[in-house]
Amino acid sequence: MIFAAIMGYGVVGSGVFELLESNTQTKLSRQVKVKRVLDLRAFSGDKVETCLTHSPDDILNDDTISIVVEVMGGLNPAYAYTKRALQRGKSVVTSNKELVSVHGSELLNIARANGVRYLFEASVGGGVPVIRALRHTLLCEDVYQIAGILNGTTNYILSEMNSLDLPFAEILKQAQEKGFAEREPSADIEGFDAARKLSILLSLSCGKYVNYSKIPTEGISRLSADDFAVARSYDSVIRLIAKAEIKDGVVEAIVAPMLVQEGTSMFAGVKDVYNAIMITSTATDNHMFYGRGAGKMPTAGAIAGDIAEILSGHEDDLKWSPDEAIMADPMDIVSSRVLRLSGHVTDKTISTLENICGSQPSVIHSPTKGQSVYILPPIKEREFLYLVNTIQSDKGVKIESTQRVFADR
């Protein structure tokens, strides 16, 4: 019999409790019993009541507890609790992407030094076993491209904005009412959650610490119904894409909303709270994992999978160096874009576009009257900013939006 504890009895914590108390248990190689659940709240009448505690010491100082499930989220106090648990010889399983992204290297080292494990399958992709797949690929291949839809909340909002044709604020409100978005939604809608997840996948892939705050990150809150209309007239949907390339040890990464063409990219079919992660490696080439990116039972299932791994005595292959990876200059990132202009587009602006693009940019039918929509060829961020400055010097024209276009390769 193995004793476990759960820190945090929220959506995921209660899912883990339910799963470990259910007969799924019979599939694990040894029986796991939840001895303690930490939460500041009381849960009168809930079946958790008998093992509930408000004191972390009841878990951290109890040497009969060998596995701690940390699903509190946030850096503090999760960081201190995780460190203490590992130092005390307990394995820790978590869904906390913020903590893994920032302190992963150190916590993995502490785990190793104490002969225990620090596992975080649930921190990226919810129920999608992407970290396990990535670890496996890394055993004998190099991973040089990662692209994904890593945040379920924004993907739900983007799917709804596209089909209901309502403004962002309205859809966000509905998503919050349905429990698909948090009351404080900025980490999701501004892209930071996706950047953290991407940084975890990148740290594993390149073996060095990828600081998520150095990934250029753009959220979805400024998208308008017009942007979706333009996307549709280009047979595309808008997705919040996290993508990166590792080349000669240099990491180029970005998180931003991008147009994804239907029938061309698998990402166009990823709707609602689903996530998808495409990995490109030296032998296997491009392969993708798709599934529920969030939700009580899928995330709990990922945590149970990590517990199963601890019980199986699987080799410890998770690590990255605390040294920061070299990041590419964000100004060098190349994107194709859809440029939407209103007002009077003068010959001067057209000739600027021609100069930057090398030839006349393609025009697509504008769904909004009085606007012009151009597809720009792939150019570097610095060239694009120069273009924006030049257009802005033309007083009669206004830049309405500049959506990036996702290219599968």
Next chain:
Amino acid sequence: MIFAAIMGYGVVGSGVFELLESNTQTKLSRQVKVKRVLDLRAFSGDKVETCLTHSPDDILNDDTISIVVEVMGGLNPAYAYTKRALQRGKSVVTSNKELVSVHGSELLNIARANGVRYLFEASVGGGVPVIRALRHTLLCEDVYQIAGILNGTTNYILSEMNSLDLPFAEILKQAQEKGFAEREPSADIEGFDAARKLSILLSLSCGKYVNYSKIPTEGISRLSADDFAVARSYDSVIRLIAKAEIKDGVVEAIVAPMLVQEGTSMFAGVKDVYNAIMITSTATDNHMFYGRGAGKMPTAGAIAGDIAEILSGHEDDLKWSPDEAIMADPMDIVSSRVLRLSGHVTDKTISTLENICGSQPSVIHSPTKGQSVYILPPIKEREFLYLVNTIQSDKGVKIESTQRVFADR
């Protein structure tokens, strides 16, 4: 240093040789050296020449060789060689779906009894790590649905038939010229290859031997350009789908071409030689794996992954009982269908359709003049056969085709 041998120097075998001789090697926890390669042919001037042998005994009787990669394909002599290798204390890694499908249970038992491994990631999905993912899910969940595009050759042919609007025989010829189809293509185009792969996934999932020859299997060779035109007018593509459900220990499985609606199912976006496998399990719910289903390096990468697993000392969790699983009566399989009729559809036929379907079936615009196309609601195979018999008794009308429609759930 670990010595390995490769049996079969075809496309996959030469890929494995290349991969193990390359610097990918440096990522494996111990160095692996290919000591012998078995093939009946000579390869003058090829770098394999120095270790080439025509005698299996040079491998099977050499106790310094601890890992054998069997990529000969077919039941014989692969079965005998694999058995001898395992009994002699060598681990065997294979891409041979036929052998795993038929003798997997026995070979896994022989491996276990001899303290070695029998691994076959490359047997299903080529480079897509579906078996590894499935094994992981099975550690703490039950899998109750599997659906997939498991054969790259047929998916390539179907993609090309759809976009080029040429007949099956013509596309098959082109595929053979390009090396995407074998000279003897029946295992692929008649669906047996997909059925074998499905049987491997099912045997793992239900823990009992699923005999692929008991899976109702229909190939793609009878599809016509008209079938694709009907599919398109229903916003669909045609895919060879292998799908199964495990319910109360009973396995219901089928392999058949099916209409897959664009924008509804992720499978619609799976083109060319790509494979995709959707697994539905108790906690994680539905999740999908996608990637190159065949090809030299992706398949070689899957084999290298199995070798890495042998080196890592990963727990042995692959098994199924030799007892045959209970299969559902094929007559009970429920499908929705698109029925295409030519000739004069009498009131009698319409009323038969109404009787069977419970209401008037939906009509879709027929792309071919003089034909009528109906969408039938989900009915059992036996009801459908009764419907076919009744329609055939109506002399003026001819059943042109009866394509199944894939439903994601």
